[in-house]
Amino acid sequence: MKRLSTAAIAFLLLSLTACGFQLRDTLVLPPGLEEVRIQVRDPYSGLATSLERSLLRAGAKVVPATERRRVATLNIRSERWSSRPLSIDQYGRAQEYTLLYAVIFSLTDANGDVVVPQQAVEMSRDYISSPTESTGTDTERELLTREMQREMTASILRRIDAASREGRQAQ
Numbered sequence: 001m002k003r004l005s006t007a008a009i010a011f012l013l014l015s016l017t018a019c020g021f022q023l024r025d026t027l028v029l030p031p032g033l034e035e036v037r038i039q040v041r042d043p044y045s046g047l048a049t050s051l052e053r054s055l056l057r058a059g060a061k062v063v064p065a066t067e068r069r070r071v072a073t074l075n076i077r078s079e080r081w082s083s084r085p086l087s088i089d090q091y092g093r094a095q096e097y098t099l100l101y102a103v104i105f106s107l108t109d110a111n112g113d114v115v116v117p118q119q120a121v122e123m124s125r126d127y128i129s130s131p132t133e134s135t136g137t138d139t140e141r142e143l144l145t146r147e148m149q150r151e152m153t154a155s156i157l158r159r160i161d162a163a164s165r166e167g168r169q170a171q
Contacts, residue, residue: 038076075105100124
């Protein structure tokens with residue numbers, strides 16, 4: 001029986017390698033991005049805080065926006081939230097919403113050269129909000145907002161990683 005389970009585990013591991021499955025590499029910042037300034041219009045932005053934590057985990061030193069020495073700059077040009085009704089009930093009250101989140105950003109290195117050109121990242125999520133039972137609606141929206149900020153951070157960092165990998169391959 002033990003031999004059978006060992007064989008099953010070995011078969012599963014071999015099948016995973018055959019299907020092309022590969023763990024995502026950790027974010028590796030290219031040379032010149034060891035120190036990064038996050039420039040954002042809203043200093044209390046949850047996205048800025050999330051990006052700062054993620055960059056610190058990737059090995060970067062996050063320089064305060066007030067410090068004026070030349071470092072790489074992640075510029076969050078725009079961060080916009082909106083919500084629109086998706087469905088309504090027979091009384092004309094919205095029951096389902098789409099939460100939209102859009103960010104425009106760019107990244108330059110310490111010399112001012114563009115590493116990631118200005119681009120927009122947009123995402124949306126649907127949620128139900130019963131007009132008669134509003135007890136959990138605000139909590140659901142807050143949870144969805146935090147989750148979308150985490151996903152936006154991951155998306156921005158993946159784009160930075162992809163741009164830096166392209167740059168390393170071109171050299």
